[in-house]
Amino acid sequence: MTAAAPAPRRVGVLASGSGTNLQALIDAGARGELGPARLVVVGANVAGCGALGRARAAGLDTFVIEHRAFPSREAFDEAMVAALRARQVELVVLAGFMRILTPGFLAAFPDRVVNIHPSLLPAFPGVHSQAQAFRHGVKLAGCTVHLVDTGVDSGPILAQAAVPVLNDDDEETLRLRILAEEHELLPSVVRAFAEGRVSVDPAHRRALIRA
């Protein structure tokens, strides 16, 4: 295991949706539960999304870069990287950010882009994971925080939390039970990064968080 380079403390969150995971990060920070991590900016590709409203209500810096305004995925990502670098962001957290990142974006933040996904990866990558899990009839579901690579929900796993699937569940009750775990797991991983407790084995692409 090689220790990761300096612990990233300046956190930029990217979101496209309602932003409940962003809210969990904001609330954890307010309770002093993010350690030395600091939320420095929230970026969105959807003007008017709930996450932006939550960020503004918390007094956070925000930017909106709408992907439709760009001729290519690469050009959009370059603009995102520039906006994040302008704020000296060291760790990028995808919290319901519904865009696939290009190799150029990932090269700008090597092993410093994390995503929260609502399934126990590698099961049920992609969209509607909770519904996929429910329809498959699994008895354990959950969420995963992983490093982002160029695949879809395929990067090294950092942390997971499992929940039972109950007999009287429907897709919505299961989604909410998973979401509650997401709100605990994501802040804990951000804190681990900021405290220098994350390492990635470059040969095997296996990520570890020390206690």
Ligand code: GRF
């Ligand atoms: C969460 O379920 C997250 O796992 C997935 O997108 C959803 C975002 O929800 N990547 P929210 O915007 O944080 O409420």
